[in-house]
Amino acid sequence: MNEVKYFTKGGLDRLKEELEHLKSVERPAISQQIAEAREKGDLSENAEYDAAKNAQGMLELKISKLENTLSSARVIDESQLDESKISILSKVKLKNLKSNASMTYTLVPENEADIKSGKISVSSPIARGLLGRKTGEKVDIQVPVGLLTFEILEVGR
DSSP: OOOOOEOHHHHHHHHHHHHHIIIIHHHHHHHHHHHHHHHTOGGOHHHHHHHHHHHHHHHHHHHHHHHHHHHHHOOGGGGGGGSSOTTOOEEEEEEETTTTTTTEEEEEOOGGGGGGGTTETSSSSHHHTTOOOOOOOOEEEEEEEEEEEEEEEEEEO
């Protein structure tokens, strides 16, 4: 049995769009490349044919993995989440008490993390240290560079 993977509605929609693109655009393009290479003659010495077949294999593997992920995907029901505590999909404003730097993160499923847009994986060290906490709390979190102390300034959605 596949491990259940959780997504936001938007994250799941993006995954479905990617799968549809691979099937409807990429797959026919590679089939066309194989057909063109096949027309050039001897397949045993045809590098274009070999490259196209390899690309086809990689594409089919990617499609298979996406289909497998989608088969075990579940959408997070935001209405069931407790907004008084930090949980997945919480938007958290923190203050690093050592450097006085403030930062805002949104805790998202692992597969939707994007640090550039302020989305950190719920399984990251900082997110794990914040789960279940409330506004105003101070928390020590062990990260790869050492122990950091944060104050939770705001929790929202």
